[in-house]
Amino acid sequence: MFNRLAFIAAAHAAAVLMWIAAMLPVAAHAADAPSVLVIDKALSVVTAPGIPASFTSTTLPVSLPDDWAETRPRFEGSVWYRAGFDRPPGTDAHDLMAVYIERACSNVEVYLNGQRIFSGGRMSEPVTRNCHYPQLVTLPGVLLQDQGNLIELQVQGHSLQRVASRQRAGGMSELKIGPQALLAPEHARRLFWNVTAVELASLVLAVLGCVMIGLGLMNRGETYLAHFGWLSLTWGLLSARLWWRDMPWDTGVMEFLFCSAFAPMVALTVLFLLSYADLRSRWIENALAAQWVLVPATLLLVGPGRLFFVASIWYPLFVLEVAAATVLHLVVTWRRKRQDFWPMAVLLVAIVGIVAYELVRQRGWADTLDLPLTQLAVPLLFVGIATRLLQVFARTLRAAEDGRETLEARVQQITAEIEQNFAQLAELRVEQVTEKERKRIAGDLHDDLGAKLLTIVHTSESERISTLAREALEEMRLSVRGLTGKPMRLADALADWRAETVLRLGQANIEADWRSPADETEQLLPARGFVQTTRILREAVSNIIKHSGASHCKVRCTISDRQFGLTVQDNGKGIPMELDGKLDRGHGMSSMKHRAKQMQGQCLVESGPGYGTVIRLTLPL
Amino acid sequence: MNNILLLEDLPEIRSWLKVLIKQVFPDAQIHEAARVHDALELVSAVKFQLALCDLGLPDGSGVDVVAALGKSQPECQSVVVTIHDDDDHLFPALQAGAFGYLLKEQARELIAEQLKRMSQGEPPLSPSIARRVIKHFASQTQPQERPQNMPHVALTDRENEVLLRVAKGFTLPEIGVQLNLSRHTIADYVKQIYRKLNVSSRAEAALEAQRLGLFRR
Numbered sequence: 001m002f003n004r005l006a007f008i009a010a011a012h013a014a015a016v017l018m019w020i021a022a023m024l025p026v027a028a029h030a031a032d033a034p035s036v037l038v039i040d041k042a043l044s045v046v047t048a049p050g051i052p053a054s055f056t057s058t059t060l061p062v063s064l065p066d067d068w069a070e071t072r073p074r075f076e077g078s079v080w081y082r083a084g085f086d087r088p089p090g091t092d093a094h095d096l097m098a099v100y101i102e103r104a105c106s107n108v109e110v111y112l113n114g115q116r117i118f119s120g121g122r123m124s125e126p127v128t129r130n131c132h133y134p135q136l137v138t139l140p141g142v143l144l145q146d147q148g149n150l151i152e153l154q155v156q157g158h159s160l161q162r163v164a165s166r167q168r169a170g171g172m173s174e175l176k177i178g179p180q181a182l183l184a185p186e187h188a189r190r191l192f193w194n195v196t197a198v199e200l201a202s203l204v205l206a207v208l209g210c211v212m213i214g215l216g217l218m219n220r221g222e223t224y225l226a227h228f229g230w231l232s233l234t235w236g237l238l239s240a241r242l243w244w245r246d247m248p249w250d251t252g253v254m255e256f257l258f259c260s261a262f263a264p265m266v267a268l269t270v271l272f273l274l275s276y277a278d279l280r281s282r283w284i285e286n287a288l289a290a291q292w293v294l295v296p297a298t299l300l301l302v303g304p305g306r307l308f309f310v311a312s313i314w315y316p317l318f319v320l321e322v323a324a325a326t327v328l329h330l331v332v333t334w335r336r337k338r339q340d341f342w343p344m345a346v347l348l349v350a351i352v353g354i355v356a357y358e359l360v361r362q363r364g365w366a367d368t369l370d371l372p373l374t375q376l377a378v379p380l381l382f383v384g385i386a387t388r389l390l391q392v393f394a395r396t397l398r399a400a401e402d403g404r405e406t407l408e409a410r411v412q413q414i415t416a417e418i419e420q421n422f423a424q425l426a427e428l429r430v431e432q433v434t435e436k437e438r439k440r441i442a443g444d445l446h447d448d449l450g451a452k453l454l455t456i457v458h459t460s461e462s463e464r465i466s467t468l469a470r471e472a473l474e475e476m477r478l479s480v481r482g483l484t485g486k487p488m489r490l491a492d493a494l495a496d497w498r499a500e501t502v503l504r505l506g507q508a509n510i511e512a513d514w515r516s517p518a519d520e521t522e523q524l525l526p527a528r529g530f531v532q533t534t535r536i537l538r539e540a541v542s543n544i545i546k547h548s549g550a551s552h553c554k555v556r557c558t559i560s561d562r563q564f565g566l567t568v569q570d571n572g573k574g575i576p577m578e579l580d581g582k583l584d585r586g587h588g589m590s591s592m593k594h595r596a597k598q599m600q601g602q603c604l605v606e607s608g609p610g611y612g613t614v615i616r617l618t619l620p621l
Numbered sequence: 622m623n624n625i626l627l628l629e630d631l632p633e634i635r636s637w638l639k640v641l642i643k644q645v646f647p648d649a650q651i652h653e654a655a656r657v658h659d660a661l662e663l664v665s666a667v668k669f670q671l672a673l674c675d676l677g678l679p680d681g682s683g684v685d686v687v688a689a690l691g692k693s694q695p696e697c698q699s700v701v702v703t704i705h706d707d708d709d710h711l712f713p714a715l716q717a718g719a720f721g722y723l724l725k726e727q728a729r730e731l732i733a734e735q736l737k738r739m740s741q742g743e744p745p746l747s748p749s750i751a752r753r754v755i756k757h758f759a760s761q762t763q764p765q766e767r768p769q770n771m772p773h774v775a776l777t778d779r780e781n782e783v784l785l786r787v788a789k790g791f792t793l794p795e796i797g798v799q800l801n802l803s804r805h806t807i808a809d810y811v812k813q814i815y816r817k818l819n820v821s822s823r824a825e826a827a828l829e830a831q832r833l834g835l836f837r838r
Contacts, residue, residue, distance in 0.1 A: 447677060450704045451631055457726050458637040473726045477706060491789075495748040498790030506792065514790075 035090035036178030039151075040064045042083040046075065047154075065103070068170040069160040069364070076159045078123070081172060086147045088178050093146075097139040098180035100187055102173040104155050105131035106251070111152040112143045123156045125250045131168055132194045132242050132372065136187040138180055151175070158251055162304050164259040164311045166362050167372075195243045198372055201379035202239040208386050209233030215393065222396075227272035228389060232382055234265045239375050252304040256296070259311050263295040266318040273325040273348075276389075277332040312362060319359050323352050343388055351381045442480040449476060474538075478531045485527030490564065490621070491520050493530050494557060501541050505553055508545040510570075516557035523559065523621055532595045533566070533619065536603060539588045540568045540615050548572025548613060559621075566617040575607040592617075625649045626672035626690075628660045628683055629702065634725065638673065638702065645733050645740075646671075657681035664689050669697045671740060673723070676703045676710055684717045691718025691819060700739055708749045716757075716822035720744050720815055743808040744815060751787035754818055761821065774821035776814065783810045 044062045068075055091097065101108060107128045110118040118137040121128025157170020176183060209232030216226025238261055247254045267288035274280060295314055302310050326348045333341045358374040453476065456469035494516050505512040525533075544550055550572030558565040575589070589605050592615070596603035601619035625642055629635040632655075639651055652667060654660040657680050664686065672690055674683035687699045701714040701722040711722050721744035723732050735745065758776055776784070779800075786796045797807045 446704055451634075454704060454725050455631065455633045458729075459633050470726050470728075473704070477704075481707060492748070492752060495752075495788060495790030499748045499787075499792060502790075502792050502795065506794070 035088050036176050036182055037085055037088040039083045039085060039175040039177065042066075042081040042175075044082075045080045046072070047078050047080055064172060064174040066172045068157055069166070074159045074161055075170070076157075076162065078154055078156050079170075079172070081153045081155065083151055083175065085149050085151065085177055087144065087149070091179055093141060093144075096180040097141070097144055097177065098183050099137045099139060099151065100176040100178075100183040101135040101137070101153070102176075102190060103131065103171060104135060104153065104173065105157050105168065105171050107156045108135060108172075109154045110135075110137050111154075112139055113145070113150050114152075115140075115143055117143070121245060123154070126247050126254070127156050127158075127251055129168075129241075129245050129247065129251075132198075133245070134187050134190040134194065136180070136183055139177070151177075161306055161308050162252060162255065163308060164255045165308075166364060168255070169308075193376075194372060198239055198242045198375045201376060202236045202243070205232045205236030205239070205379050205382060208383065209236060212386065212389070219393075222393065224272055224276040225389065225393065227268055227275055228386065231265065231268040231272055232386065234261065234268060235378070235382065238262075238265065239379075242372060242375055252307075255307055256299055256304065259299055259307060259314075260296040262314070262318055263292045266321055267292060269322050270325040273322075273329040276344075277329045279328070279332060315359055315362060319352070319355050322355065326352055340388060340392060344385070347381050347384045347388070351378055354378055354381075445476055445480055475535075478535060482528045482531035485530065487524040487526050488530050489521075490523045490525045490559060493525050493533070497534065497537055498555075501537060501555060504541055504545065510544065510550060511552045512555070513553065514555040517559055521559055523564075525564075525621070529599055529619060532599055533617070536592045536595055536615075536617055537566065537568070539592055543588065543613075544568075544570045544572065548574075550612065562621055564619045564621050566619075568615045568617075569612065571612045574609045574611050574613055575605070576609060623648075623650060624667050624669045624671075625651050626654065626660065626663060626667075626669045626674070626686075627651050628654045628657075628672070628674040628678070628686055630655045630675060630678050641729055641733055642673070642736075645736050655679075657683065657685055660686045661689055664693060669694060672697055672699045673702045674699060674714075674719075676701060676705060676714060684714050684719075687714055687719045688717040691823075698740065700736070708747070708753050711750060712753045715750065715754075715815060715818055718819040720812075742812055743804070744811055746787050746793065746811050746814070748788050748790050751784050754814060755781075755784055755788060757818065758821065761825070774817045774824065776817060780810050780814050780817075783807065784814060 041061065041063050043059050044066065045059050062071060062081070064081075066079075066081070068079075072079075087097075099110065101110075104120070107120040107123055107130045108118075109116060109120065109123060117140060118135070120130045120133070120135060153172065153175075155170065155172050158168065160166060160169035163169055176186075209229045212225050212229030212232060214229070216222065216224075216229050219225060238258065241254070241258050249257075270284065270288060274284065298310050298314075299307060330341065330345050330348065333344065354374055354377050450473060453469045453473040457466050457473065460466045460469065498514050498516065502512045502514060541553075544553055548570045550570035552571045554567075554569045556565075556567045556569075558567075592605075593603045596617055596619070599619050601617065604616040605613065606616070607613040625646065627635060627638060627642065629638060635653060635655070639653065642649065642651055649671075652663050652669075654663055655678075657678050660674070660683075669690065672686070674686050676683045683701065683703075687701065690697050690699050699717075699719045701711065701719045702725055703710060703714075703722060704725050705711065706724050711719075714722065721735075721739045723735055727735075739745075761774075782800065783796055786799065787793070791799070793807050793811070794804065796802075797804055800807075
């Protein structure tokens with residue numbers, strides 16, 4: 001994964017570089033058409049601006065291009081160039097002719113045969129900055145003669161010492177005179193690369209910078225976003241010096257400002273590289289802030305005349321700082337085995353390389369490529385870094401989002417669990433309280449009511465009242481049992497009923513025949529079901545003992561999955577009919593039926609005089 | 622019967638029971654108590670042959686008196702006389718050494734009959750009590766875990782057989798017929814079961830106390 005990413009990034013960077021190389025304008029002049037006249041020699045004379053040139057004593061023959069830093073060091077002001085030419089071969093009076101000046105720094109005015117035919121802008125301070133603008137000046141047909149034409153150019157420029165970069169130093173390229181149609185493409189190409197491309201890069205960097213600053217503001221934790229945003233924005237604004245021609249202040253002031261602006265930019269670069277590697281150093285921050293003050297201070301101290309000298313001391317320092325920060329960043333990310341080490345390494349090394357090359361160019365140690373390489377390639381690499389940062393940021397954001405979602409799901413799950421636990425606890429608590437309360441009521445019933453009923457049972461003169469009180473006591477006990485009892489195994493309940501029934505019938509000398517399923521069932525009977533069935537059975541047995549006169553009693557139990565059945569049959573005299581055809585209510589039949597109904601069961605009584613009685617009880621389980 | 626302890630807090634019931642006891646054991650001397658405290662004092666002073674103890678008393682439970690009797694006068698028959706018919710109340714009393722139980726609201730004749738039978742060694746045993754006894758012995762600690770001085774109490778096969786049948790709802794006379802045993806033999810088994818329940822419960826309680834560190838040996 002890591003290697004693959006690195007490879008892709010490297011391939012990407014290589015492709016970008018190749019594209020840049022392919023788009024480079026062809027530097028050789030061999031491509032020029034034979035009908036284009038190249039003027040590489042001229043007479044030059046130094047004058048004060050505005051004063052008409054007199055090519056007399058101070059006239060100096062120069063070869064073009066004329067680099068002032070070489071030919072007239074420390075010169076500051078206006079230089080006239082004069083050259084004579086004939087109409088280029090292969091052209092006639094109908095052709096629209098033009099002169100193409102690849103570079104005239106800072107500004108130029110063109111005269112043909114004594115007539116001014118072009119002005120690039122202001123010739124006095126603040127001088128229009130046309131250094132990067134190639135000029136294509138059409139030559140009016142009425143002025144142009146077949147032979148002996150005189151072209152004069154007044155160039156207003158600055159000494160290298162007073163500007164911040166070599167490209168801004170005064171100078172004049174060679175002239176090309178030919179058909180306008182032949183020269184226009186070359187002019188357009190150069191204009192695009194020198195100006196339009198840089199303008200685009202500035203715009204892109206400014207927009208990118210604003211976006212990154214915005215992201216950085218929203219994510220205060222990711223300081224590297226804001227650092228990179230400000231870096232992009234500053235670079236974009238600084239690039240304006242290439243295409244912004246008419247500045248509000250003198251060249252000296254503007255050059256000072258531009259040069260000073262490099263300090264914060266370097267500071268931002270270093271801070272970005274450190275913060276992106278999660279490093280922070282108070283010491284470095286303080287040093288950078290000090291540098292920010294120190295750069296303009298030194299520039300002011302030495303004065304505008306040595307601006308380039310001071311700048312060329314600072315620039316290597318800046319490059320060293322950036323290179324050191326880059327190395328630090330790469331070492332740290334390498335040690336941390338960060339995934340984006342290779343892409344970042346390629347991009348950063350490329351940037352440092354380009355900036356170092358720019359430094360060499362400024363020193364004059366290398367041929368000028370005639371192309372603002374730094375101003376074009378660095379923004380592209382910046383875009384690469386920004387893409388990388390945004391990618392990382394988006395990934396972090398997605399990871400955070402995923403994490404948040406996971407967290408949310410977990411929180412919901414835990415909340416549900418807590419709620420469930422709470423509900424269970426509450427339920428349990430209610431159960432406990434209920435259980436406790438039931439026990440208390442049961443205890444009270446036994447102790448108070450039970451004792452009183454018991455007293456009635458054993459002290460009443462009337463047998464009927466004792467019996468009633470005894471029955472009431474039994475009822476009370478069963479009620480308490482229903483109140484506090486736990487579910488009972490059906491098999492145990494059957495055993496209890498059998499023991500009681502057989503004992504009671506035996507005491508009454510009635511033969512009992514109880515049959516229940518032999519196999520043990522694990523089915524449960526709720527406490528209330530047990531109590532109610534006990535009452536019904538007890539009532540039925542009481543009826544048999546008291547009223548039936550039976551000698552034999554059959555009890556049968558059936559258990560199915562959902563239902564439990566109990567049949568009590570005697571061979572007694574049966575229950576007498578009442579007048580309305582219903583069975584005698586005095587035998588407790590209705591209360592038995594009522595109890596069965598309470599348990600969603602039913603109790604059927606079949607009886608007739610002389611046929612005995614059958615009670616069929618069925619209850620759902 | 623010489624000395625009979627009667628522990629009951631309700632005066633009416635106490636006098637009623639007293640009449641009843643007089644009827645069954647005309648020669649006995651009846652010592653009455655209304656509180657656990659009084660009963661325990663009597664236990665330490667008088668040697669009883671029979672004790673009728675209520676469970677719920679103002680100053681405690683009759684189970685304590687049953688336990689005290691079981692410890693100091695093992696030959697005394699303790700019978701629980703109670704209004705509670707559920708085994709939650711009865712079983713602890715049986716574990717403490719009670720020999721049987723009488724339900725207070727039953728008719729005088731019935732109680733007299735049961736009392737007579739118990740004094741002759743025929744205690745009652747209900748299915749629910751039988752189930753509790755079975756559960757008790759089933760949950761006994763394993764013999765190897767039992768300290769040397771603790772008696773290992775186990776039921777015989779016959780006693781188990783009787784218990785199982787009672788638990789299934791068969792009455793003692795029915796079981797006698799099924800197992801071809803006399804009424805007295807069955808009664809002896811039941812007596813043995815009660816005795817073993819008491820011994821085993823005491824051993825268990827001692828073991829539990831030891832486990833809790835109440836004993837220092």
